[in-house]
Amino acid sequence: MSSEAASRRRALSGWGRTVPTGADVVLPAVGDDVSRALAAAGPRGIIARGLGRSYGDAAQNAGGAVVDMTSLDCAVAADWETGVVEVDAGLGLDKLMELVIPHGWFPPVLPGTRNVTVGGAIAADIHGKNHHVDGSFCDHVVSFDLLAPSGTYTGVSAATNPEVFWATAGGMGLTGIVTRAVLQLVPVETAYMTVATRRIPHLDELMETMEATDAGHRYAVAWFDSLATGANLGRGILMHAEHTRLDDLEPARRHEPLDYSAPERVQVPPLPVGVVNRFSIGAFNWAWYTKSPRNPRTAVESVPAYFHPLDGVTDWNRLYGPRGFLQYQFVVPFGAEATVRYAVERLAHGGAASPVTVLKRFGRANAGMLSFPMEGWTLTLDIPTRTRGLAAMLDELDQHVLAAGGRIYLAKDSRVDPDVFAAMYPELDRWREVRAKLDPDGVMRSDLARRLRLV
């Protein structure tokens, strides 16, 4: 029996809920539907979409086709001795965690949400709080199968086909559709995290402390108050964490150390106006800082509480209202601390309030041609798009980031200037060459690719 995948014109937007565009969304029932959709793609092309957590327009394709990969989400094989799993690209990291944690294995890289598919994780070469130790997602991808317009590539690995591998890692889905991946997981003794928290009253001290102490911890990230200025500029909370060892787990939990569940407790309804503004953010930031322990403290937390506190609230992006928001994330090399400080001050004085401002030190970059992480400081802010003067402010910050030798993250972007982007990624031309081999007719297309003139 032949299966015909349903396709329906729908408006899609990213997690920031800005600029929805219409595309023919294909829901594949079986793997062959994906290749059929690729073969049937019209002049406006096709792109794969996962769980839609890219903030901007990476997984939308105005007037063309979008393949919703989330229906193809099987785990194909698992070796519990070595921690190597083979999974469909549409499998979400949330489901992956439910599958592997009870066996004592853990995803090698987790971003700030578990609602990311494996395909999306490869396309954005996502990073987590352990980047300085473990690198980014594609560093743990043993191999993947890629359905490219020029043909099918099976078992692509960094060793066997480095060009295709590193053009696809971070390539935002524009080299083809990843259908399956083999991942190396990391072993854990428990489903808990031992988290050391300390409060630090100023950005300079925060950065100095991170520099001095991050290396000794597997997971390290700092949250700070983006609205505090003057003596309180960048007052923050530094969190270091390790996977909790069985011996360190309280006796009551020891009989089921790998018990993992991540319930979604609350859902935000569609709101007519945003409730995230300077005042609510100011109150939230103040509360977050003051509720944190005054003195350094170490506690055992569940995996969701540590990694994904926001995932407990379904559709939290609706809090920003119908106008939506964007996430600005950049990285600058070590030594460019002044750029980080300038960005924080510029945004605070410009009224660009952010409720979730995250500072993190990256480790070494991998060979991904469009991969975002590189050795240095990465700063992340969520900003409502209605913020006055935001476009000019961010354009100016881009120039500082570029001058410092840094770059912005495509999975978060919804507004960078195409020429500035090209200057930030010197390997863009090489990526284009590899892409031209994989997709000579330019079938793989997205709004992001059009906006930034990538293809």
Next chain:
Amino acid sequence: MQDALGKVDSLLVLGGASDIARATALAFVERGARVVVLAALESDKAAAEENAAALRAAGAATAEVVGFDAWADPDEHQRFVDGVFGHYGDFDVVHLAWGVLGDQDRNSRDARAALAELRTNLTGAVSLLMPIANRLEQQGHGTAVVMSSAAAERPRRSNFVYGASKVGLDYVAQGLQDRLQGTGARVLIVRPGFVKTKMTAGMAAAPLAVDAGDVARIIVEGVATGKEIVWAPPLFRWVMSGLRHMPRAVFRRLPI
């Protein structure tokens, strides 16, 4: 593609010689638009060329003038739309910026003058707006900016033929907004009050009069934020709402 903060890349302006068209295109270019195509009547081409030069000076990489006539037949309009989209590719914004404000006394004496005004402002606009909306729907993104008027809110004896042309267009545009839900294509309806332009030259400015630059800023902001209806000035929405609900016997006596 339009970005999250309202920067657009390409703009098609029908009625490219008008003051509002010029100010609006300049405002989009100042915000980063690179391609502007100005469509104008043969007799307006010189003025449109001047506008194109101003747009290039403001930083547009491409600012070109093409011919169009609101009075042409629907087949011609379809060919025009296919041709301009075929040649230049996607447009992020299509601004239907032309319009005439006839002399109501003349319209009352000469039905042909009234029909001519309706043909320019209403039937010509509908004949172009339909294929444009279809094109935006196909490309899955883009905003058609439709110039309605505060005069569409309630007929006044001083300009009711103009008002009829605008209310007709306004209704069609509202219907299109509903039809285009979920397609990525959008329609922005602009309802200005009195705008000081070539079209209103020689008339005494009404209260709350704005200039073309004010209208341009409101349009650019409306496209950026995905609004459906904007007023220029915004306060006019409430003024017209008040006038609309006034008893007819009183309204009729107002000197407006």
